[in-house]
Amino acid sequence: MTTTRTLADGREIPVLGLGVWQVRDGRECADSVRWALEAGYRHIDTAQAYGNEDSVGRALRDSGVPRDEVYITTKFNPGRKDPVAELDGSLERLGVEFVDLYLVHWPAGGPTRAWDGMQKAQRSGQARSIGVSNFGTGDIDAVLAVADIPPALNQIQFSPFEYRRDLREHCESRNIAVEAYSPLGTGRHLDDKEVAAIAERQGRTPAQILIRWSLQRGLIVLPKSTHQDRIAQNAEVFDFELTGDELAALDALDRTGGTGRALERTWW
Template sequence: MADLTSNRPTRTLADGNEIPLLALGVWQVPDGPECENAVRWALEAGYRHIDTAQAYGNEASVGRALRDSGVAPEDVFLTTKFNPGLRDPEAEVQRSLERLGVEAVDLYIVHWPQGGPTWAWDGMQRAHERGYARSIGVSNFNVSEIDAVRKVADVAPVVNQVQFSPFEFRRELWEACESRGIALEAYSPLGTGRHLRDRRVADVAERLGRTPAQVLIRWALQRNLIVLPKSTHRDRIEQNAQVFDFELSPGDMETLDGLDGTGGTDRALERSWW
């Protein structure tokens, strides 16, 4: 388990690499100044994990912000994702590295299992073997898809990034990942803003003197999840980082657990978009 009293807690992945539990996600952030500012503000606020993707179209902005931040590149954990609408993970990560302006990413993920769960894994392993990615993983994979990859893998995936929050508490998927040595990463932990308006979350937040976003992020951290809140507002980016100086009680955790609408599924999504 991570030490959540630290202001930059990490988790040790199955391959031995350390990953910060709190990340800034930049999904749906346009390439250009808006993305650059969000990344810069996050780094100023103490984030040391940035999560982007080829499909987001903003890797170049992330790279510019990293270079302009004054933070040493080796101090920032950088994730990008292979777009499975393309052909070759190894070739595409090299293009990502050019856009990002780095020699390697810390984590490279198959963004979704388009075309089946296993076809891209050989290219992911080549990217890892050649030093372009220090760790490799998957995203939006169900348990059966994870097991299919593990069956053919020489290097097993160490993360599965999925939509996850108290409202999407995919308990069977989470437990299956943990039992296989795969860390679960929670994207859209705030429900792209929807979950912040829930009265039950607000009640917990008001009682603790916290924001609803802080409560939802803290819920994920207390489950030893890597959590990726996205914002382009400086004040919210800063608030979302202020989650290591309070604790949700067992009763609070139970209340939030009860918000799940997935039935504790082992599936990563209720419906596929590809």
């Protein structure tokens, strides 16, 4: 399996990245990013709302990995007014001249409110690609109705347990890539008996099984960990495949009814 995917805007994105949601700013975040880069990750996902962009930037600089080899995503906090002004702050904290991907973190104030500013951020060159996060089918269509530049990607909660088929198909039919956050259910899904049984048969960890499922379902995937060994293990997912029966067994774990909603309960 290839380790990158070409987005609708023609830019490539690594299909595996490290997510740093709920990772504390400071040493914990910097170490996690450094370990990921040492393990071969070339995609780091942060956000203004996470409060750890400084640590991501410091780890990137200290790693010695050239900037043009690392794909960096951050997200506009829609509790703020101006995506361009907020991106200026992100670039300063990250210590970079541009981000590879800039997302509207959630559709606060309506799904289209921030889109004009997001397009300005891309036209200025400060964001190579732009997209959304936590947008359901109706939110996606609202943005497409007004967009000069369509979103390249929708980052959503996705796993076998949150198998949002309708939303994935809706996005893909509109050339919008789907990216999975919390693919391990913030650890909750690792203890599932079906996942464990497949992991034992495959000689893999439960986390590797869940990440591999996302990849074979055509998703970009962002596992999060703050443990060096698990960060490295989570990247070892390109040298095996789940069988058709195993994929079907994992698909059957869905608890969303194949929804077109991005979340069952929203926080905004």
